[in-house]
Amino acid sequence: MSKRGYHHGNLRQALVEAALVLIREKSPQGFTLTEAARAAGVTPAAVYRHFEGREDLIAECARQGFVIFADLMEHAYESGQPSALASLSATGRAYLAFARNFPGHYMAMFESGLSLNADPDLCTVANRASAVLERAARDLSRHIPEAKRPPVAMVSAHIWAMSHGVVELYTRGAPGARVPFPAEDLLETGIGIYLRGLGLIPADA
Template sequence: MGKRGYHHGNLKQALVDAALGLIETKGPTGFTLSEAAKNAGVTPAAVYRHFEGREDLIAECARQGHEIFADLMAHAFNGGEPSALAAFEATGRAYLAFARRFPGHYMAMFESGTSVNATPELAAAARRSSAVLEHAAEELSNHIPPEKRPPPSMFSAHIWAMSHGVVELFARGRPGANAPFPPEDLLEAGIGIYLRGLGLIAPDD
């Protein structure tokens, strides 16, 4: 790569891209700032023009991940069309798609140990991404009588946890990934059971 990214004023993004590649191959704690600088084609000292250290660099990777994640989830939700149920299920599938397509971002967001409050920018991006799923849950739970309606934040947290579990166990090539069912089917079945329990979809005959 040389120092082309730096000369073109893209050093910060070049470092983020280098870090994402290292996160994918070595994990979020398996690389050094010097390695990221080398892969970006700059000296380690140049990193400090944009980042205080490795944790700050990982936080930026996570921030960008949450922005991408929010965009994908919002696109999947599609304003609640063609129905609140279909839109909600689509957001679950978007979670799996994001983890597969952007593994470096996913690991920076959820496996690095970086707090979502590490920077104000990361906190704002994380709130935006979680708000999409929470809004989808709220739209769907409007069909439940108010006295039986769970808080949207709890509703969305349950689905988020289920989606995350399917990704970690079956969708990322880890031990146990060779499940007898595709991850999408596992998630769809789990969401279906959950929604039946809330009375949002009819029980199976």
């Protein structure tokens, strides 16, 4: 890893950027605070003026990642309107694109072992992203009598789990190496089968 060094400006953000590179190269558990400080061109002591420790630094990487992630998911959902199904498909593509384009953030968010509930700020921004999927589930089920609608939290959790599974199995490492299908197609068909099974979309949708 090349050492960019910190010269002026926002040291806190410089440390975040350094950590993101280290997370991407070594995993969230594979780097030390000293390495992050060295990559930013400062002493380890300087880090403690901005972060309580390595976990706090990773949490900030995750928080910024969730902000980007939620912005992308919200934009994707709006781009598919007025069709709820098109909007949901767009959020699936946005999920995969985020994992590809922001791997350091993604790993800090989902592979660092952070407890979202233990950090109110982290929980708030994470909930923004999940709210998009809950909105999709709610919009897709409007044609079903309220008493028979599946719980939106359950539907959104299942869709999130499918999206995460496709990322972990088919977009990390060597994309497409395990199956001859694009990750986007795998996710879209999987979600389609799931939604048809719930009766949220017709069989020919």
